Amino acid sequence: MKHRRGFRFLEPGLLALLRERPTHGYELIAELPALVGTDRVDVGNVYRALRGMEERGLVTSEWSDELPGPAKRTYEITDEGRRALERWSHWLREARNRIDTLIARLDEGR
Amino acid sequence: MKHRRGFRFLEPGLLALLRERPTHGYELIAELPALVGTDRVDVGNVYRALRGMEERGLVTSEWSDELPGPAKRTYEITDEGRRALERWSHWLREARNRIDTLIARLDEGR
């Protein structure tokens, strides 16, 4: 089972973190694993996801040259992003219910 | 959000049903929605999944002409399939934990 992908945690995870405070990609990459319970997240996919979300108006970004270190693009959640996060929240609860149903059926048969 | 796909419920759902009793695709298609909490499952993908699982030795099948109605291919779970289901069970519990973590964080920030 090589491609045992998870279940859409990237976008909701990013939005959840950005709702707490605006920050940049590298920070998000550092914080995501603890939030979604994985050992690592794919760096490239995070930046892609961020730009994708920006295109859809869920976040805005700007270069923050004043901070130390290499140039960082700081992302900030928008109202539309907050609404999207609401929908994700709902979706996640549904997902959990479905998993629970399936697990219950599995445990039943033993 | 057009392609709001779920998260890997097809294979574990099929294996779960087949563990309870051998049956054929059409039956599985009828029973899956209740098991995984969706309104419908994709018919084509079910048959594809079944044949894929057969290739990997998780199930066996044979045509059952004796039953009434059109020819049915009856599937039966194998020991390897039962082991795969065990792994799915573990995976589903992990998935649920991750979802719970994320949901908790979401609820926290409000």
Add this chain to the structure above:
DNA sequence: CTCGATATATGTCTAATACATACGTTTGAC
């Protein structure tokens, strides 16, 4: 000066699945 950490980005591949459609058989209604 060089090395490692910081930071962003693109390219490519695959697996899962959404959506569409085809096709043969059987059964029941009329």
Add this chain to the structure above:
DNA sequence: GTCAAACGTATGTATTAGACATATATCGAG
């Protein structure tokens, strides 16, 4: 008997998320 609906299996194709690889540039420590 024929017609439609249900039964049952199957293929084709597009989209998408995520896995894996790699490129590139800056900065700080030693």
